[in-house]
Amino acid sequence: MKVKILRILLWHAVASWTWDAQDETCGICRMAFDGCCPDCKLPGDDCPLIWGACNHAFHLHCILKWVNSQTSQAHCPMCRREWQFKE
Ligand SMILES: [Zn+2]
Ligand SMILES: [Zn+2]
Numbered sequence: 608m609k610v611k612i613l614r615i616l617l618w619h620a621v622a623s624w625t626w627d628a629q630d631e632t633c634g635i636c637r638m639a640f641d642g643c644c645p646d647c648k649l650p651g652d653d654c655p656l657i658w659g660a661c662n663h664a665f666h667l668h669c670i671l672k673w674v675n676s677q678t679s680q681a682h683c684p685m686c687r688r689e690w691q692f693k694e
């Protein structure tokens with residue numbers, strides 16, 4: 608139940624974003640793509656970016672944490688479509 612409420616709040620937060628910076632910052636940690644995720648100290652090959660089938664990009668570590676935190680099917684945090692890694 609708690610998770611559901613959180614998801615609805617998150618959806619509203621995403622839907623109300625008006626700035627067009629989703630190509631430059633990670634939608635999960637909000638750190639720039641030319642930096643690294645909060646779990647890493649140095650940007651670069653150790654903290655790669657990954658794209659989903661919906662064309663949203665995230666730090667690999669961020670989306671892995673996100674996917675693993677979902678109790679059922681994971682959805683893209685940006686557009687709520689079913690999350691699949693782009694081949
Ligand atoms: Zn990130
Ligand atoms: Zn990282």
Ligand SMILES: [Zn+2]
Nearest residue numbers: 661663683686
């Ligand atoms: Zn998406």
